[in-house]
Amino acid sequence: MRMNQLRKRHKCACLMLFAALGADVSIQDIDISHRIPARRQTSRPNAIVCKFVRRLAKERVIAARKRTSNINPQQLGLSPEAQLSNLNIFEHLSPRLQELLFEANKYKRANNCWTRNKAICLRKPENDNVIKLVNLQ
Numbered sequence: 001m002r003m004n005q006l007r008k009r010h011k012c013a014c015l016m017l018f019a020a021l022g023a024d025v026s027i028q029d030i031d032i033s034h035r036i037p038a039r040r041q042t043s044r045p046n047a048i049v050c051k052f053v054r055r056l057a058k059e060r061v062i063a064a065r066k067r068t069s070n071i072n073p074q075q076l077g078l079s080p081e082a083q084l085s086n087l088n089i090f091e092h093l094s095p096r097l098q099e100l101l102f103e104a105n106k107y108k109r110a111n112n113c114w115t116r117n118k119a120i121c122l123r124k125p126e127n128d129n130v131i132k133l134v135n136l137q
Contacts, residue, residue, distance in 0.1 A: 010034055013076070014050045017087075020075040021064040029057035044086055065089035091115050100133055 010033040018025040031053045035046040052058040068089060073082035093101060093115060100120050104113045112123040120133040 023064040
C-alpha cells in the first residue's frame with residue numbers, strides 16, 4: 001500500500017475514534033497521522049500519532065478522552081469481538097516532561113497527578129491548590 005493511502009487510513013481511523021468520543025474534529029483539523037513502533041515487542045498494533053493543525057481540535061479530543069471506555073468496536077469499524085481495553089489517548093510530552101511525569105506518578109497514591117497543556121500538574125489531598133511541576137527539584 002502506498003504511503004499516502006496509509007496516511008489517509010490513519011486519519012480516517014482517528015476521525016472515527018474522535019466521532020465515537022463525541023469530539024467535533026474534521027479532516028482539516030489533522031495535519032498528519034502515522035503509526036509508531038512500540039518500544040517493546042508486543043502483540044498489540046502500533047500506536048497512531050495524530051498531529052493537529054488547530055489547538056482547539058486537540059483540546060476537544062483531550063477533553064473527551066475519558067470516554068474511551070464507552071466505545072464499542074463497531075463504532076470504529078471493527079468486529080464485535082475486538083478488544084478495546086488498551087485504547088488510550090495521550091498528550092505528547094517531551095522526554096524531559098515524560099521523566100517528570102514518571103517521577104510525579106511515584107507519589108500518585110498520596111497525590112493526584114495529571115498532564116494538561118504540556119504541563120505536569122499535582123494536587124496534594126489535603127490542599128486544593130494545583131501545583132505545576134517544571135523540574136524535579
